Amino acid sequence: MSWHRKHLLDIESLSPEELTTVLDTAREFKVVGERDIKKVPALQGKTVVNFFVEPSTRTRVSFELSAKRLSADIINFSTDASSFQKGESLKDTARTLEALNADIIVIRHKAAGAPHFLARFLNAHVVNAGDGAHEHPTQALLDVFTIREKKGDIAGLNVTILGDILFSRVARSNIWALRKLGANVTLCGPSTLVPRVFEQMGCRVTYDLDDALTGADVINLLRIQHERQRKTMFPSIGEYARLFGLNRARLAKAKPDALIMHPGPMNRGVEIESDLADGDRAVILEQVTNGIAVRMAVLYLVHGGIAGEL
Amino acid sequence: MPEQNKPTVLEADALARAWRRVAHEIAEAHAEPGAIILVGIQRGGVALALQLGETLGGIYRQTVAVGSVEPGLHRDDLSQRGMAELRPTELPGDLANKVVVLIDDVLSTGRTVRASIDAVMAFGRPQYIRLAVLIDRGHRELPIRPDFVGKNLPTHPDEHVEVRTDNSGAPIAVTIKK
Numbered sequence: 043m044s045w046h047r048k049h050l051l052d053i054e055s056l057s058p059e060e061l062t063t064v065l066d067t068a069r070e071f072k073v074v075g076e077r078d079i080k081k082v083p084a085l086q087g088k089t090v091v092n093f094f095v096e097p098s099t100r101t102r103v104s105f106e107l108s109a110k111r112l113s114a115d116i117i118n119f120s121t122d123a124s125s126f127q128k129g130e131s132l133k134d135t136a137r138t139l140e141a142l143n144a145d146i147i148v149i150r151h152k153a154a155g156a157p158h159f160l161a162r163f164l165n166a167h168v169v170n171a172g173d174g175a176h177e178h179p180t181q182a183l184l185d186v187f188t189i190r191e192k193k194g195d196i197a198g199l200n201v202t203i204l205g206d207i208l209f210s211r212v213a214r215s216n217i218w219a220l221r222k223l224g225a226n227v228t229l230c231g232p233s234t235l236v237p238r239v240f241e242q243m244g245c246r247v248t249y250d251l252d253d254a255l256t257g258a259d260v261i262n263l264l265r266i267q268h269e270r271q272r273k274t275m276f277p278s279i280g281e282y283a284r285l286f287g288l289n290r291a292r293l294a295k296a297k298p299d300a301l302i303m304h305p306g307p308m309n310r311g312v313e314i315e316s317d318l319a320d321g322d323r324a325v326i327l328e329q330v331t332n333g334i335a336v337r338m339a340v341l342y343l344v345h346g347g348i349a350g351e352l
Numbered sequence: 353m354p355e356q357n358k359p360t361v362l363e364a365d366a367l368a369r370a371w372r373r374v375a376h377e378i379a380e381a382h383a384e385p386g387a388i389i390l391v392g393i394q395r396g397g398v399a400l401a402l403q404l405g406e407t408l409g410g411i412y413r414q415t416v417a418v419g420s421v422e423p424g425l426h427r428d429d430l431s432q433r434g435m436a437e438l439r440p441t442e443l444p445g446d447l448a449n450k451v452v453v454l455i456d457d458v459l460s461t462g463r464t465v466r467a468s469i470d471a472v473m474a475f476g477r478p479q480y481i482r483l484a485v486l487i488d489r490g491h492r493e494l495p496i497r498p499d500f501v502g503k504n505l506p507t508h509p510d511e512h513v514e515v516r517t518d519n520s521g522a523p524i525a526v527t528i529k530k
Binding site for chain 1: 422424425426427430435436437438439440441470474475476
């Protein structure tokens, strides 16, 4: 058990032991969420700010519920309500939040590195809830938590990540986490969205979906991020669905007990055939449930971690 | 085996007799074995609870329920001590009309017991919560008093008291370290 970090900024800098600490801690928080009284006083009297400078509903709601189940007070501060419209800088806004005596700031920002920037000058704990196309650490943690819960161990599993890898912070964080825990990672999608440069992260890259799915224990489907593409990276949605959409025939290439994952929101009929999304191999809703346990663990650990160093 | 600067103050024999007496005292105070749940406080109390459950089962001639409780999330000193490593809380779903006997190896400030009581209450409302400890070393900071005590051990606040158990959870040595 090891955790001495004040912030959770990315997966890249975490050790396998730190990843395991978060997953083990989350397992105990999952039990809390399953009982009648779903709340513990661990962060009683602490203030968490959800500082979302990019639209998000599910991650924000998940952090909100996580903080509440730890008895922290949480306020939401989002773009439409913020002073950015009035020209305030990120630094000044963050300092203002800190002046409210926030203990933990959960930040979602369109610029990669924004959480790291804040962590340099804030006294509060900073948790990255997604920064541009860089990382989305808590999503990767809940993904590996779900895989570990279903498969027992991550090491040696074949995990295929399918879709828009280039613009996906979920893919980057997942690749780091899975590689550190010993999984074999295969990436697949249109060549414009899955550059070979990802091989440097220890992944296999293929543009043949059948090849990518053969022998897979886990298939993680990513949404096409229209909002991050400056120009169209592939001819049409129809062609994408035909070449890279997961359907029953293609799923037969994977192992019979392969898990289907999706971080949401999903486009039925594009990256996944609708009945597969509702089928017994899909763990998409369990990912949502596990997200709360994992985020509770992260808030708990970053908050306690600094005292542990003293 | 006694280590350097870690003198053994209580040996296996004395501990076994004391812990067996505690089992008899619990049986005397609570005649209804079906209502009793021995709940070990993570982590030092868990092995002791299992072992006490064996002894108590022999006295009652009936199996006694044993569980565990993790006090970490209910501590009042998280910001001073840092986070606790979380271990499983295993309690039966319905605690109504039950007698929860919290078990710990060493009782000192009482803060762990306070947190454990809250953790049990988050699961349900037992009719009674009792406290049994192998060692009471004093230095209480809260108004908490054990119902069943193996040994009272006067100590200095700076000393560290450690209970070692064997594989069955039986206490085999108590050491004091400066």
